[in-house]
Amino acid sequence: MVSKRLIREAGHKRKFLAVVDDTPECERAAAYAARRVKSTSGVLVLLYVSEPDGFQHWLGVEQIMREEAEQKARDALHKVAGKVREEVGIEPELVVREGAVVEQIHKLIEEDQDIVILVLAAGSGKEGPGPLVTSVAGKGAAFPIPVTVIPHSLSDEDIDSLT
Secondary structure, eight states, rough: OOOOTTSSTTOOOOOEEEEEEESSSHHHHHOOOOOOHHHHEEEEEEEEEEEEOOOOOOOOHHHHHHHHHHHHHHHHHHHHHHHHHHHHHHOOOOEEEOOOOHHHHHHHHHHHHTEEEEEEOOOOTTTTTTTHHHHHTTTTOSSSSSSEEETTTTOHHHHHHHO
């Protein structure tokens, strides 16, 4: 069950959520979402989820690993946000979470009732569409909002013509 979306209420804007990760297709999803945001006067939310490694370490080592993961997340978000600013001229919201990716996407959608579209890009390699798109298409990963999946092969010109 999804909580009520608030975009029709005063002071709220439609938000598009794109997930930033280590896959090359994540930048295509962000590019598409950014252009949709610009054409609809919405807001872009970029999410990076650090998945815990599952090992228990000594407190000092675990803290260092968490800090390194946080820095990696921030670096990845700032790289994609910089491209969005340069190419589209909008300022995205940046969110870092720790946990299982699909679970954290669900939690963010539940917490931010202005998020109305999840944008993902499918990889074009022989490995398939990518782990996130595969999990979304699989059983039990249904989201309470529409999901737009775009092909990794779309150029900026293609995206511009679609948005």
